[in-house]
Amino acid sequence: MSSTLVAASVPLFPAVMRFWRGALAWTLRLLRGHASPKDTHAFVFNNCIHGNPTSVLATFDIYAETHITGAIGAQIGHALDEVGRRTRPSRVLELGTYCGYSSVLLLRLLPPFGRLVTVEQDPNVASLAEEIILVAGFDDTQFQVLIGRSSRTIPTLHAYLGTGPRTSDTFHMILMDHNPSRYLVDLRALEEQGLLCPTGCTIVLIFRNPRNRMMAKLYNLVEERRDCYRIKSQPHGLLEIFYKST
Template identity: 45%
Template sequence: MLLINAPRSGDMVSLLLISLPLLPVVFVATTLCHSRLLAICHRVCTRLLKLFHGKVCVKNTHAYVFSNCTHGQAASVLETFNLYARTHASVSIGPEKGEFLDEIVRREAPLRVLELGMHCGYTSVRILRLLPPSGKLLTVELDPITAEKGEEIILVSGFKTPQFQVQTCSSAEAIASLPSQLGESCLDLVMMDHDPEQYLPDLLALQRGKLLSARCVLLLNRTQEPGAQALLKYVSARPQQYNIEQQFLDMVEIHCCVTIHPQGEKS
């Protein structure tokens, strides 16, 4: 029979004494590994959520609206969006903020509108149905599938291509191409509902390009996001250039006081 000798108490004490100095090292290593693992998991989950978020918009929202609305009627399209959002996840601004947007579009009657972030076309339809006859909407969406489905929703709502243009590119690329598209005109309304981290860089690019009219209105959605807060801090520090007019939920209306040139002179 094979006998295994149990460790003696003296050996156990010696082993414990040797191990004690190593405990902090083991603790730190375990903590670092755990933190790195958590960080990796967070990044993966964030990417999966963003991917899922986009698929919800493109596949589910578009299919429901397209199949259930009355084609050619913008009011029916918007109501179908709202019906969908009552029982499903949705990325549209919804009827409450939509009415806030409507109020501003009616009051300002903008001729040239830039929408950054399309989200299946809900906001696009709300804006287009209230524009003056000579008004035009340029809507920008980075994701090609969302842009394609959003354009279908706009067409289903009864609008024609001369009334709008969809650009599938980054906001920076779209802003860089605006001078050739606008000619002598400037933007009267800018709706920002894309990546909040791009809000301030895009506003600065619009400034440098002299693309904002003297009566331009900026509308920011998701103002609780750090990127939106950075823009609000920027405009709050420049009351001679911008007025923060009103806020509804997490959407803010900002008015340009003057046309801003790259060198800082005012017109």
């Protein structure tokens, strides 16, 4: 009888350990509170391998295990990584840079001629993010950090897409991770400005709260504009919409 009980309990041990590790990490995050962008930047800068994007992302994830940060984190990051690998964009717009986690994640997926334009309204946070992107090994020919509100920046974006045979004045992917209340109005502004690639643009919207009311409004947009929009996928914390002009 006792040997049966011991044998049955052995497979449960790894699961129990994962549970307690998760509980401990959650408790530490709660006790330490929300980490500032400056603290997040300092940890990543001092602990990652410079010039190694994978190390930079892993260091963000290590910090997030015991601190509440504004970075998207490993779970949403994995979902975003899958979308990027599947769609293979060459020109990406990011609204909401924070400390540069998703910027680094996307830049490592772009082709040699690819370009990322990322928008952050807080100049101090933008400066921290730019340093992390450079630390990851990317140079300023591959990305542009713009400072300002999305409403004021979107009308200026054509100027940052460059010229030449491999460039265009539209984006293949839009990542929105700023203020969810701006998602719908900014998406409409991007379409009105002709910044969405007419042959296909992937729009990725980050939702840390799955009950955010903005999701219902985006569903309505897709329903009303079936000629241009359709929902492609909805993994954890992420809504992927595909746009194609008729």
